Amino acid sequence: MIDSLVHLFDKYHLVAAFAVIGLAMYVAYWISNNLTRGKLHGSAIAIILGLVLAYVGGATTGGSKGLSDVTLFSGLGLMGGGMLRDLAIIATAYGVNLKEIRQTGFRGVVALFVGVLISFVAGGGVAIAFGYTDPVDITTIGAGAVTYIVGPVTGATLGASSEVVALSIAAGLVKSILTMVATPMTARLIGLDNPRSAMIFGGLIGTTSGVAAGLAATDARLVPYGAMTATFYTGLGILLAPTVLFLAVRAVM
Amino acid sequence: MVIYGVALLAGCMMAGLVIGDLLGEMLNIDSNLGGVGIAMLLLIFITGVLKDRGKMADSTASGINFWNAMYIPIVVAMAASQNVVAAFSGGMVALVAGVLAVVLGLALVPLLTGKRPESALEDDPLAGETRYTPTRTSVTTGAPVLDRNRHASSTPAHKH
Numbered sequence: 001m002i003d004s005l006v007h008l009f010d011k012y013h014l015v016a017a018f019a020v021i022g023l024a025m026y027v028a029y030w031i032s033n034n035l036t037r038g039k040l041h042g043s044a045i046a047i048i049l050g051l052v053l054a055y056v057g058g059a060t061t062g063g064s065k066g067l068s069d070v071t072l073f074s075g076l077g078l079m080g081g082g083m084l085r086d087l088a089i090i091a092t093a094y095g096v097n098l099k100e101i102r103q104t105g106f107r108g109v110v111a112l113f114v115g116v117l118i119s120f121v122a123g124g125g126v127a128i129a130f131g132y133t134d135p136v137d138i139t140t141i142g143a144g145a146v147t148y149i150v151g152p153v154t155g156a157t158l159g160a161s162s163e164v165v166a167l168s169i170a171a172g173l174v175k176s177i178l179t180m181v182a183t184p185m186t187a188r189l190i191g192l193d194n195p196r197s198a199m200i201f202g203g204l205i206g207t208t209s210g211v212a213a214g215l216a217a218t219d220a221r222l223v224p225y226g227a228m229t230a231t232f233y234t235g236l237g238i239l240l241a242p243t244v245l246f247l248a249v250r251a252v253m
Numbered sequence: 254m255v256i257y258g259v260a261l262l263a264g265c266m267m268a269g270l271v272i273g274d275l276l277g278e279m280l281n282i283d284s285n286l287g288g289v290g291i292a293m294l295l296l297i298f299i300t301g302v303l304k305d306r307g308k309m310a311d312s313t314a315s316g317i318n319f320w321n322a323m324y325i326p327i328v329v330a331m332a333a334s335q336n337v338v339a340a341f342s343g344g345m346v347a348l349v350a351g352v353l354a355v356v357l358g359l360a361l362v363p364l365l366t367g368k369r370p371e372s373a374l375e376d377d378p379l380a381g382e383t384r385y386t387p388t389r390t391s392v393t394t395g396a397p398v399l400d401r402n403r404h405a406s407s408t409p410a411h412k413h
Contacts, residue, residue: 019276021326024333043325050332058338080330082396086289088327090266091320093293094300101294111365118361119354126350141346145354153283170343174351177340180332182355190362197366204358208289209335213328220325228290235277235286 044184044217080082090226100195108229111203131148135156135250143241150237157242183214195225202226207231258316265295
């Protein structure tokens, strides 16, 4: 009985995921309305709930894809994967104010460069503080602080050890997850309530999943503006980290 | 037809990804450079032209709006499939590096935004929710209400 149920959930994984996420959203919005009186967004609670479930799933299965490694919830991987996520992000652009994007365009580009640089310096600086001296290691960890994709790509290009690459991925994951949680909490403080600051936020933080979830939990209307700049971030990081930034680190060390 | 909207969305996505891939190849990086962003611009541009010519049917729009409304649930599913365990078990170097990157990034947002534009979206924690409700209903009814509603509510906010 149980076996055939699990089999059914596995076979119809995407449909099952829709039902599971719908239920999770209901619980999250119920908590938001009844326990926090709407002070904490339902979407923010839902995302935190998702992260907690991902931890539980990862801890019990030892896999790398959170709750979606549990057979019963395997559809979450497809539903929350890059393909549907990007489709939904693009759909949010429908109804966007083009004037706003044109006006903030230049600042957005500046934010992109500053964002990659500041994250890289933060990650590389921490690596030095923890005693790393090899420019390859420092660059790889710094690149990981840019995003968890830039880290391993840079590490592979420079020939870093798998230990350091794993570290760089972890740094990127911490950044992404912290962004999801910290963005709605600090939004008021940093003035993240208009399209312009959302575009700059997207450029400065850049990690797509973090920006996507952080803005969704703050104000869904800001999502397209932040996503627009963030989408260039990883590419820029991969462009700069193993080349210009690596040369800079080697010159300094 | 609803599929026209979905196909338009999907077409923009694929075109954007192809351009992003070509850009990446041109710059010799092993990554898609801004494909999603390019797709967003394509969608904005094409739907804008269609709207101006009165060729944007409500059912077409609802095909796009459905995915727009699915955004948050998809993000929740994404959160549930993150490798949270690895993030926490990466050791102090990873933790401190990640935290520092976020703190510095967030701190720089007001600096780069400059003078706070007076166009701030009004301060209502549930504004996003109430405004997105019509979007969701429209998916089933195909009612044009949603679009006007969304514009009416967001226009004053975006005005300079």
